[in-house]
Amino acid sequence: MNPSLSQTSGLSLGALVLGGVVIALSPILVRLSELGPVATALWRVALAMLPLIAWRAVSDTATGSRQRPGSIKDVVALALPGVMLAGDLLTWHVSIHLTSVANATLLANIAPIFVVLGGWLLFRTAVTRTFLIGLAVSVAGIAILNGGAASGGQSHVGGDALALVAAAFYAGYILALWRLRSRYSTLTTLLWSSASAAVFILPFTVIFEPTIWPPTIYAWAILLALAWLCHVCGQGLIIYALALLPASFSSLTLLIQPVVAAGVAWMLLNEPISLLQAIGGVIVIAGILFARRG
Incomplete structure (x- = not known):
């Protein structure tokens, strides 16, 4: 193998793993935030x-050009992912406070299944028997997951349901x-x-949150870590990696995120796992993983 190609592939895999680990920390930070889940979601994207914006300024200076929407239709197309992201963050952040971090993270990571279903409904992409079998296995696992929570683990049906809704919104975000x-x-x-998500989340924050402004330096530190570390760095690393690696490697982040989130929640939040x-x-x-093969 070409040494430079091997080195690039290794760097991309490292970025994918690191990005998955970083994003897995976001539910912990949401739980530790001194603000409510909706206000935390607003500050996360804001x-x-x-x-x-700083990255955009440097990029424009270096290239001498800037991508701009050419019509109202382009503006709507660029804003649509943010609307989906806002729905994802609103439902997921609330679910983190209603169920365990492990459950919320795991259920939110069934988004690839919704991506395939959405692609089939909207764009008529093929759905194979392998995918349907994987979907059935995942649904059975969700039932067992909630049964385990009822037998002693920390869970709440409403919180788990919101995590599933968050997965559907995140699938819409990916498709957009x-x-x-x-x-x-x-x-x-x-x-x-990020900008359209902040605009969409703002009215929900004003209506449902008694406090919007972070009250302490600790609160600001949590929000900055969530925004700069998880949202910008974590997403950026994964996007960089998926541009250079086969799509099948994205399944690696699905394995990393729930495991890391459950482990950190057990250590920091004392959340048991039955x-x-x-x-x-x-x-x-x-x-x-089986569904992704199809």
């Missing part, structure tokens, strides 16, 4: 705009981005999606 990637750069789509929950989690992941 503060992420600062490094993204997929439609844009042939026309706009990663920076442009990430900047527009044996039945662990078995259900393994079955869900196995179903996702």
